[in-house]
Amino acid sequence: MSSRSTKGGSLRSAKGAFALAAIAIALPMGYLNAQEVTRTINKNNIIAQADRRTPQERRNVTSEELADKFKALVGKRVTVRGRFLEKIGNNTFTIADEEFLGVEPILIVNLSGNPLDLPSNDIEVQATGVVRSFSLAEIAKRYNQQFDRATYAQYENDPVIIARSVAPAPEPEEITSNPSPYYNRRLAVPGNVQRVYSPNAFVLENNLLVLNPYPKQAARPRVTQGERVVATGVLDRLVIADIEREYGFTLDAGIRKQLEADYADRPVLIVDNVYPSAVDE
Structure with missing residues (x-):
């Protein structure tokens, strides 16, 4: 079964995610974590409590968070870790968080200059890079890449990480x-x-x-x-x-x-x- 068959509801129809993204944009993410945003929405109160996490902790998000709120993260540098799902091309592959394999796979474009060299396909992968919304034409032009339209059309408007660092992440x-x-x-x-x-x-x-x-x-x-x-x-x-x-x-x-x-x-x-x-x- 293709990893895309687990996609379920599209991110574009996830109204809750968009609402959260809107709050995150109105109140910069550097000052709010997800729990505090939820609390603010529930109380109908726009006064945010300070985020006590370090800058690294704020950037280091799980792949489930990324799939749910990627629009608020577009253009930001993040680190995600997830289970390797599928090699798509020479320098592209998909991952999903081990505990949330039902969410949409996250497409990784590996621009680190080093191929992802996994001892086996059943270990996790860590990727660090900038979050984008995948547009085949835009990503190909911006990063001087070539993508087969038939292969990558299904990822249009999905989250993609333009990774400058990738590595196996075994326990x-x-x-x-x-x-x-x-x-x-x-x-x-x-x-x-x-x-x-x-x-x-x-x-x-x-x-x-x-x-x-x-x-x-x-x-x-x-x-x-x-x-x-x-x-x-x-x-x-x-x-x-x-x-x-x-x-x-x-x-x-x-x-x-x-x-x-x-x-x-x-x-x-x-x-x-x-x-x-x-x-x-």
């Missing part, structure tokens, strides 16, 4: 149970922080070690135990001397000794960014 358990397919790949790994050694070293659930050579450059410089984050980087085997030399940083001697005893030659995610996750368990 920590998928990595630690079978790391081989993921070595030397760039990954975006969501997970709960299980233990914190220092700003440079922490452990995600299922005992996945994370090393952050430059924590001050991350969206989340210091993580806390129990926090849910997304860590982006490359998976390698833990050889601390080699990693310190390659990335130009030095771990505390005590932490170094403990990590070498507990994680030597096991998988380690060497990250360039860590930020709060918008997806709850």
Whole structure:
């Protein structure tokens, strides 16, 4: 069955979504989250409470939110994570949130310069880019792309993300149970922080070690135990001397000794960014 057969009601007939989008446009999204907008509508009150989320959390939306409110997000940079559904072309594919496979698939146009290289088709994908309403002629001209009209006509006016970054987004358990397919790949790994050694070293659930050579450059410089984050980087085997030399940083001697005893030659995610996750368990 085609992924498009799950489409159901069109976004264009979703009056509630349009009403929410109208409120979001009248009151800038940077100051309102979805819960606060709903509360405002229900109370017929246009006074909004301040959004306490960080800018990264405001941009990091779930694919269900994107499908429901994409008109309010057109032109904005977002990050979404969802299950890979179908390859459409050489640099296009669709995803849908794992918990909401009944919503419309989200079309991704991958302009990162790197093909999406998945170890298998049953893991999630993370994509970061600008939200557009898909117009075949406009997108083709604006981004110098070629689209087959017969293939892409069904996506006209649907949400599309023009992605400058795409990566497999496996769970920590998928990595630690079978790391081989993921070595030397760039990954975006969501997970709960299980233990914190220092700003440079922490452990995600299922005992996945994370090393952050430059924590001050991350969206989340210091993580806390129990926090849910997304860590982006490359998976390698833990050889601390080699990693310190390659990335130009030095771990505390005590932490170094403990990590070498507990994680030597096991998988380690060497990250360039860590930020709060918008997806709850």
